[in-house]
Amino acid sequence: MPNIELQPIRVRTGSKDTEGRLAFLDGELAAVLVRLDDEMHGSDLGKWFVEALFGPQRRANPFETLADAEAWLKEQITPFRQHQGR
Amino acid sequence: MMTHSEQVPIPMKGSAIHLLIERLSAGTLLAEPERQALAEASTRTVVVARDQTLARPGQNLTDCHVLASGLAAAYKLLPDGKRQIVGFLLPGDFVDLEAYVSETMDYSVTALSSCSLAVIPHAVLRRLSADHPSIALALWRETLLNAAIHREWVVNVGQRMASERLAHLICEMSARLESRGLARDEDEGKSFTWPVTQADIADATGMSTVHVNRTIQELRARELIRFRQQEVTVLDWPGLQNLAGFDPDYLLPASKRPSLHLQ
Numbered sequence: 423m424p425n426i427e428l429q430p431i432r433v434r435t436g437s438k439d440t441e442g443r444l445a446f447l448d449g450e451l452a453a454v455l456v457r458l459d460d461e462m463h464g465s466d467l468g469k470w471f472v473e474a475l476f477g478p479q480r481r482a483n484p485f486e487t488l489a490d491a492e493a494w495l496k497e498q499i500t501p502f503r504q505h506q507g508r
Numbered sequence: 509m510m511t512h513s514e515q516v517p518i519p520m521k522g523s524a525i526h527l528l529i530e531r532l533s534a535g536t537l538l539a540e541p542e543r544q545a546l547a548e549a550s551t552r553t554v555v556v557a558r559d560q561t562l563a564r565p566g567q568n569l570t571d572c573h574v575l576a577s578g579l580a581a582a583y584k585l586l587p588d589g590k591r592q593i594v595g596f597l598l599p600g601d602f603v604d605l606e607a608y609v610s611e612t613m614d615y616s617v618t619a620l621s622s623c624s625l626a627v628i629p630h631a632v633l634r635r636l637s638a639d640h641p642s643i644a645l646a647l648w649r650e651t652l653l654n655a656a657i658h659r660e661w662v663v664n665v666g667q668r669m670a671s672e673r674l675a676h677l678i679c680e681m682s683a684r685l686e687s688r689g690l691a692r693d694e695d696e697g698k699s700f701t702w703p704v705t706q707a708d709i710a711d712a713t714g715m716s717t718v719h720v721n722r723t724i725q726e727l728r729a730r731e732l733i734r735f736r737q738q739e740v741t742v743l744d745w746p747g748l749q750n751l752a753g754f755d756p757d758y759l760l761p762a763s764k765r766p767s768l769h770l771q
Contacts, residue, residue: 435722436722436726437722437725439718439722458718460721460722460725462721462722462724462725463718463721466717466718471716471718481590481716484718
């Protein structure tokens with residue numbers, strides 16, 4: 423199983439959504455997650471959004487918790503690793 | 509599939525066919541006999557509810573449908589369920605002209621609001637085209653216009669930044685609706701009804717709903733638009749047009765572009 427490490431960071435999104443995490447998979451930066459804190463997001467308020475994803479480009483709906491985002495990221499990395507022949 | 513929930517005679521002025529004739533004529537290109545022939549082409553009207561599918565890929569059609577009221581979206585569905593909206597269909601637009609020639613659809617159409625549509629049998633359109641070469645030419649021009657809009661959408665999703673992308677889409681909606689007399693002049697600017705969700709806009713612009721949200725906020729903050737309860741007001745047309753790099757020439761009927769004069 424890949425190891426995930428989350429590092430708190432502020433992200434300049436041009437909105438009130440600034441609370442973020444750098445997500446490292448086995449020491450490599452794999453994604454930037456941002457918490458949706460602007461009330462304009464309605465029912466997505468407080469969820470974690472995959473603001474940027476490195477490697478295979480997939481889009482995802484915001485996640486309820488960081489743990490959900492982590493689980494999704496682990497799923498994303500597997501086919502990429504296989505493709506890379508690791 | 510489309511249900512025939514209502515059948516009403518088609519009034520001339522302001523009807524789907526009237527709007528279609530005005531668009532196909534581009535003012536003067538269809539003479540009175542052609543306009544009259546087209547006015548009699550529709551056999552009936554159908555009314556569909558919001559979210560109803562008007563056409564789907566592989567469907568064999570024997571009729572064309574012209575939107576009379578409401579808003580519809582043409583889209584392609586991907587195997588994983590993702591959806592790309594490839595065009596918004598407005599009153600006076602054919603919903604499925606492609607199937608007139610190819611007899612089958614390669615995309616889907618859904619009603620974004622309740623819609624009414626005028627039905628023109630392919631057999632009638634074939635007879636009109638044979639009897640009136642200028643009608644055949646007008647249908648050809650219509651496909652050229654649709655192709656020009658599609659090219660602009662490819663540029664939109666491929667090259668423009670989020671704010672430019674949304675600005676361009678709003679410019680296009682405003683210009684197309686205004687040319688059909690479907691936009692309103694208000695004190696603060698041109699207004700129109702756009703019954704779309706943010707998920708629809710996301711699927712039309714290739715953005716996430718989160719980015720659509722932020723981009724609408726940005727255009728509001730820059731005082732370019734107001735967007736409330738599916739009503740859009742363009743507060744600063746030159747500003748919006750400038751941000752989008754919107755050049756409305758691609759929306760002109762092909763016949764009005766000198767290089768494409770076919771007659």
